[in-house]
Amino acid sequence: MSRAYLNMGISEKIKDDLKNKIQRNLDRAYITRVLKILGTRPILSAYGSTFASESDKILNIASIKSLKNAYSGRYPVAYGSLFLPYEMIHALGLAPFLPEVMAGFTGGLGITDKTLKEAASKWYTPDLCTFHRSAAGAVELEIFPKPNFLLCANLACDAAQKTFYIDAVKYNIKDNYYLLEVPFTKDKTGIEYLANQIQNICEDIAKKTGKKLDMDKFSKTISLSNQFRHWAIKLNSIRKKLYNYPENFNGLNFILPFHGLAGTEDAVKVYRSMYFEFKKLLEVQDAAPKNKSKKRLLWLHLKPYYKNRIFNVLEENNYILGFEEINYVYWPELDTARPFESLAVKMLSHPLNGSIDNRICAIQNMVKDYNIDGAILFSHWGCRHSNGGARIIKDSLNKSGVPLLILDGDCLNKNNSSEGQMLTRLQGFIEIINSSYK
Amino acid sequence: MFTCGIDVGSVSAEAVILDKNNDKKKICAYIIAPTGGDSKEAALSVFNSALKKAGLQQQQIESVVATGYGRQNIPFANKNITEITCHARGVVDFFPQTRTVIDIGGQDSKVIKLDAGGNPLDFLMNDKCAAGTGRFLEVMSKALDINLENFSEIFKKTKDKVDISSTCTVFAESEIVSLIGHGADKNKIIKGLVYSITNRIISMVERIGLEEPVCMTGGVAKNMAVVEALSEKLEVKIYVPSEPQITGALGAAILAG
Numbered sequence: 186m187s188r189a190y191l192n193m194g195i196s197e198k199i200k201d202d203l204k205n206k207i208q209r210n211l212d213r214a215y216i217t218r219v220l221k222i223l224g225t226r227p228i229l230s231a232y233g234s235t236f237a238s239e240s241d242k243i244l245n246i247a248s249i250k251s252l253k254n255a256y257s258g259r260y261p262v263a264y265g266s267l268f269l270p271y272e273m274i275h276a277l278g279l280a281p282f283l284p285e286v287m288a289g290f291t292g293g294l295g296i297t298d299k300t301l302k303e304a305a306s307k308w309y310t311p312d313l314c315t316f317h318r319s320a321a322g323a324v325e326l327e328i329f330p331k332p333n334f335l336l337c338a339n340l341a342c343d344a345a346q347k348t349f350y351i352d353a354v355k356y357n358i359k360d361n362y363y364l365l366e367v368p369f370t371k372d373k374t375g376i377e378y379l380a381n382q383i384q385n386i387c388e389d390i391a392k393k394t395g396k397k398l399d400m401d402k403f404s405k406t407i408s409l410s411n412q413f414r415h416w417a418i419k420l421n422s423i424r425k426k427l428y429n430y431p432e433n434f435n436g437l438n439f440i441l442p443f444h445g446l447a448g449t450e451d452a453v454k455v456y457r458s459m460y461f462e463f464k465k466l467l468e469v470q471d472a473a474p475k476n477k478s479k480k481r482l483l484w485l486h487l488k489p490y491y492k493n494r495i496f497n498v499l500e501e502n503n504y505i506l507g508f509e510e511i512n513y514v515y516w517p518e519l520d521t522a523r524p525f526e527s528l529a530v531k532m533l534s535h536p537l538n539g540s541i542d543n544r545i546c547a548i549q550n551m552v553k554d555y556n557i558d559g560a561i562l563f564s565h566w567g568c569r570h571s572n573g574g575a576r577i578i579k580d581s582l583n584k585s586g587v588p589l590l591i592l593d594g595d596c597l598n599k600n601n602s603s604e605g606q607m608l609t610r611l612q613g614f615i616e617i618i619n620s621s622y623k
Numbered sequence: 624m625f626t627c628g629i630d631v632g633s634v635s636a637e638a639v640i641l642d643k644n645n646d647k648k649k650i651c652a653y654i655i656a657p658t659g660g661d662s663k664e665a666a667l668s669v670f671n672s673a674l675k676k677a678g679l680q681q682q683q684i685e686s687v688v689a690t691g692y693g694r695q696n697i698p699f700a701n702k703n704i705t706e707i708t709c710h711a712r713g714v715v716d717f718f719p720q721t722r723t724v725i726d727i728g729g730q731d732s733k734v735i736k737l738d739a740g741g742n743p744l745d746f747l748m749n750d751k752c753a754a755g756t757g758r759f760l761e762v763m764s765k766a767l768d769i770n771l772e773n774f775s776e777i778f779k780k781t782k783d784k785v786d787i788s789s790t791c792t793v794f795a796e797s798e799i800v801s802l803i804g805h806g807a808d809k810n811k812i813i814k815g816l817v818y819s820i821t822n823r824i825i826s827m828v829e830r831i832g833l834e835e836p837v838c839m840t841g842g843v844a845k846n847m848a849v850v851e852a853l854s855e856k857l858e859v860k861i862y863v864p865s866e867p868q869i870t871g872a873l874g875a876a877i878l879a880g
Contacts, residue, residue: 593750609706610746613746617744620708620742620743
């Protein structure tokens with residue numbers, strides 16, 4: 186048994202132990218204490234040594250550091266919705282906290298039942314997506330850190346702009362709630378309109394935190410964001426040819442670095458180290474080309490974050506995720522001299538903004554670039570921005586000869602779908618793809 | 624060569640033993656029995672009964688394929704294949720030209736689209752609720768205290784229907800109890816119920832795209848009221864195998880070869 190394997194076992198044990206403790210002590214003060222201990226240099230170093238790969242280690246340590254900062258009380262905390270340009274939060278020296286992403290952690294921690302129950306008791310309707318409901322419940326239970334600012338956008342998902350406002354009312358900081366109104370078109374007027382909003386918000390937050398807007402810091406953050414983009418593109422280019430991933434790799438686990446860490450050294454380090462690890466794998470694969478027998482799926486939207494057998498079934502049937510929609514680098518290189526405009530362009534370039542044709546065009550590119558045999562759209566309960574276009578996406582892919590499975594389920598609430606039915610659909614889909622290869 | 628297909632559903636389990644010694648396949652025996660509370664036990668029981676009926680020993684069976692919701696829980700099966708593929712394969716054996724399969728079982732209903740060669744191209748399944756499944760009809764039959772077998776005759780002879788607005792099985796049951804309490808004609812309620820289940824299936828057929836010929840399988844295909852209502856609403860002839868309930872097990876037995 187290798188040392189890495191043994192260490193991975195220890196890492197799982199530590200995680201399980203922490204999970205149990207947090208389940209028993211669900212409050213902000215306890216989580217702050219745990220993060221304080223976990224975030225000390227010797228513990229972080231010991232924890233880091235339990236990971237099999239350098240990128241895993243960097244990502245896990247960066248996630249803990251980011252959380253520790255948000256809970257420490259030493260920095261102003263900014264709640265951010267998923268599609269926000271986090272570069273602005275980093276450049277302002279705020280500690281970002283992503284309630285939707287952290288709601289995903291509630292699934293992994295096994296506390297979603299509690300957060301959803303709390304949200305229900307506060308009149309959050311059950312047809313609202315569970316990411317937002319679970320986050321709302323965690324805010325109500327005061328599990329999440331207290332925010333100083335709340336920043337959201339109407340890009341793609343419109344739930345955060347409502348739930349964040351409720352959070353702002355709860356903490357009596359309505360003046361610190363900011364909504365970026367993202368226009369549908371990426372033309373000169375749209376860019377200017379959005380860039381002005383970003384600049385105004387940044388100036389207002391800087392004033393409230395007693396600082397001057399540090400344009401050098403903005404420029405540096407944009408530069409780091411470009412470096413992260415550079416390595417993410419290089420990593421993705423390797424994935425176009427790769428059929429064997431590192432053990433435990435799942436491309437659907439990278440929402441935090443891709444969004445929340447954009448503009449930090451950590452994001453650059455994560456993607457750079459992943460690139461070199463994957464490059465090595467490609468070299469091994471090229472030495473034994475027969476390993477290319479696996480079929481490649483494109484995964485659209487997110488996955489269930491509780492324990493499930495979906496990815497085991499894919500592996501058992503010799504399928505891999507050729508690519509995931511959430512890892513698509515959709516924006517151009519940013520201009521360090523024009524940070525607000527650049528961030529506006531980044532937001533406006535998102536395939537979920539504007540017409541459904543934008544998303545379809547991006548998906549078709551991914552199908553072509555990543556040599557895709559079939560696609561799965563995980564239809565997360567209550568997610569209008571993704572599910573609303575499912576039929577048109579299916580028609581478009583079918584025209585290109587790529588079958589699409591619309592897999593109904595819930596990313597967080599395991600009680601909202603039957604695993605048996607989900608696996609039958611998945612296996613049936615695999616059988617259809619396999620029969621077309623006979 | 625003998626092969627066996629076993630389909631373990633939520634309501635019934637079926638086993639089909641196929642003789643593939645000749646060029647033409649021949650069903651040697653088939654068994655249909657209630658699944659009960661133990662799907663593993665039900666699978667073993669229908670397997671043994673089918674062997675006995677065919678006059679064969681277990682070692683004479685070359686390969687066993689399991690299908691249905693209990694397919695992963697059958698230790699003596701060599702392989703498991705979903706009911707989507709198995710129903711498609713079984714239907715093609717009965718009606719080779721079939722392009723659309725409507726399968727309504729105890730807890731699942733599905734529509735499968737086939738290509739000209741009989742291969743499944745796409746499918747849709749009901750969501751997690753029991754509406755549009757055999758369970759829905761069973762519950763309503765109990766609420767009305769009228770045997771399911773009589774539904775077909777009642778459907779034929781009754782002109783008007785009482786609309787059932789609830790989709791949910793539990794709500795529909797209380798709606799029926801309430802209708803009976805208000806003196807509604809039970810026959811008209813039955814007609815309404817049949818159209819209710821039919822509407823659920825039609826929406827799936829329309830989503831996947833109707834192509835003829837259409838074939839119906841599963842236990843509910845034995846209920847001619849549902850078959851007739853579907854045929855009337857879809858304006859197509861619906862073919863039903865002589866024993867629609869064994870289609871999945873037959874497909875599994877064919878694929879076991």
